[in-house]
Amino acid sequence: MSFGKRVTLKDVGLEAGVSISTVSLALRNDSRLPEKTIKHVQHVAAELGYAPDPWLASLSSYRKSEVTGERNTTIAVLANWQTKDGWRENPTINKYYTGAKRMAEKLGYKVEEFWIQENGGEARTQSILYNRGIKGVLLLPLPPDVYEMDFDFSKFSVVQVGRTLSWPIVNTVTHNHYGAMQFTGYFLRNMGYRRIGLAVPAKENKLHRSTWLASYLAKQHDFPSNMVKVPVHKPEKLLKGPFLKWLKENRCDVVISNDPTLYDYMVDAGIRVPEDVGFSCLCMEEAEEMSGIHMKSEIVGSHAISLLHMLMMSGQRGCPEDPMTQLIEGAWHLGKTLAMKNHNIHALA
Template sequence: MSVTLQQIAQTAGVSAMTVSRVMHHSPRVSAETRERVQQAIAALGYQPDPHLARMMTMVRGRKKSRVRAVIAVIRETVPKDALHGTTYQYVPIEDIRRRASQHGYHAEEFWLGKDGLDPARLVCILQARGIEGIIVSPQSSQMLCAQLDYAPFASATFGFGLTQPSLHRAAGNMNLGIQLAVKQLKARGYQRIGLAVTQWVDHRAEGAYSGAMLHVQQAIPQGQRVPVLLFPHNDFSRCRKEFMDWMQSERPDALITFDQHVPDWLEKMGQRVPEDVGLVVHDWTSAMKGYAGIYQRRDHVAAAGVDLVATQLLQNESGVPEVPRQILIPPEWIEGPSVRARQS
C-alpha cells in the first residue's frame, strides 16, 4: 500500500504542505523540521510516484509559461579579444529557445562587456527581473562570466571554457570526435594525420583534442605519427609561419583543423585539397558545407544545457554544485569534398 503525504505529515507532526516543501528542497523549511520529515519518510518507506511527478511537472510548466519565465543565456562580447572571431562558435540561441520553450521558459541573451555591463550589474538586473536560471556561454579569454555571483541561480555552462567555478555543463565529446575523424580518414587511405588547433581550443576541451590524438597514435606505426600543432596564438591568423614550418617538417597528408586561413595557407604552399592533403574541420557547422568535419551536434548540447537548468529550478537548487554533472554529446561525421572518397 502506497504511503501518502498526509501519513508522512501526521508522523512528523507537520502539515502536508511542509512535507511537499521538504520533498522539493524549498529553503522555507527549517533544518530541524526538514530532518524530522525526512526521518518520517524513511520510517514509512515512502516511494514517489513517477507518473504523478511528471504530471505535476507539466502543470507547473504551463503555469510558468503564462508568466513568461526566463532563462538567461549569458554571452561575452570583448571586441578586441582574440577569441571574438567566428572561429570560436557559439551554441545558437535558436536551439536554446526551442528546448527552453518545451519546459515553459523563454531564453533571453545578456551580453557581458557590452555597453559597460559588468558581472555585478548583470546579477542585479537578473534578480530585479526575477530570473532564477542562467546558462553561461564563455567566449573570451578574459572569462568575465567567472566573476558572476552564482549563489542565487540555477546554472549550467556550455563546453569546458569555464573551469572555475565548476558548474553543471553540457558539451560535445571532443575526444570521441577526434577518434571518429581519424577512423574516417584512415578508411580513405590517409596515413599521416595531423591535428592543428589553437592552445585555447585544446585547453577549453580539457586536453581532449591532443589527448585523443596521442591515444590513436599508440595504435599506428611510429613513422606515421604526426606531432600535434597547437598554434601559439588564439588569433591564429598570426600563425602562418608556424603552420608552414610544421607542414614542411612533418608532411601530413590529412589535417584536422580550422576552415579559416588554413586552406589559403595550403594553396600558397601548392598543396591541393583533397588531392594532396585531406582537410577536416574540427568543429563543423552548416556554414562549412564545402568541408568534411566533426559535427558537435550543438542543438543537442543546447537541449542538454537547458535540461540541466530546468531540473535545478524544479528541485529549487541554486548556487555552485558540490558535484557538477557533465553531459557529453557524441559527435557526428559529416561528409564533404575536402577529403577523398572511402576506399572499398
C-alpha cells in the first residue's frame, strides 16, 4: 500500500483472510462470530492502522436512523424565563437565537421554541421532547439569579449558549470574556492610558463567573510602575452619583465597563469623552461610534448549533463526563470614545 492511503475494510479482510462483512462484524464485537476470529481481525486491523472513515460512519448512522424512524430534524430551543418572551428583551440573547436559527436551517434542521413554564415545568417539558423524538436541545441563557435546572438531559444532545447554567454541567459555547478584558487592557495601555478603571455591577460580574474581574486584576499585576492600580467599582447597581464620585476620587483617564450608560453619565456631568476621560465598552452588539469589544453574538449562536449537530450525529447524549467550553473571541473596535495618547501604539509601555 502507498504512503498516505487510508486502510479500508477490504485491506483488513485481505490481510486477515476473511470477507469484508466478517471484518465489519469483528470490529463491532458481534457475538455471531467466534471470539478467536474477532481477536484475529482486530489484531490485523490494529497492525495495519485501520481507522473508520468519519464521513461514512456519519452516513451509516443517518441511514440507520432513517430505517428505524429515529431521525428527527427538530432542534428544541429551551427558554426558562418567567415570561414566554422575557429573553427577547435581551439584545445579546436575540442575536444568539438569530445566529443559531440561521445555522440550524443551513444544516437542514427546523428550530422550535419551548417555554418551560408554559409546558408545565422542567419534567413535563423533558417528557414532551422525548415523546416527540427530539434529540437536540439548545439551551438559551437563564434569567438573572438562576444558575441551576432540574432537567434530565440524559436522552438529549445538549449545548448551552452563553455560560449561565452551573448545574447540571453541559457543553457550552460562549464569549471569551476573559480574553475581551485582556485585549482591552492591552490596547488601552498602548494607547497611552495610565489610570485605567473598571466599573461593573456585582450581578453581571457573577453572571460571567467573575472573568472580567479576574482578567482585569491579572492585567493590573503586569502594570509597570508608571501606571496606577485603580480600585474596581463593583456595586450592586451602577448608579450615577456613586460612579461619578469613584471616577473623580481615582482620577481615571479611561473607564472600562459592560454598561454604556456610564458614557451618558459622564457626558451629562460635563465630562468630555474622550478628551477628558476615555470610555471602552466590554460587550458591544453593534460596532459603531463607541469604542471597545464587538461581541459577535450571532457567531456564538451559530457555533453552538454546529457543536450540537456534531453531538447529535455522533450519538452523544446527556451531560458529558468531559464537558467542553468553546470560547468565541470578540473583535477590538477603536470607535470614537477613546483618544490616542501614545502614537507609538505598536510598542509596549
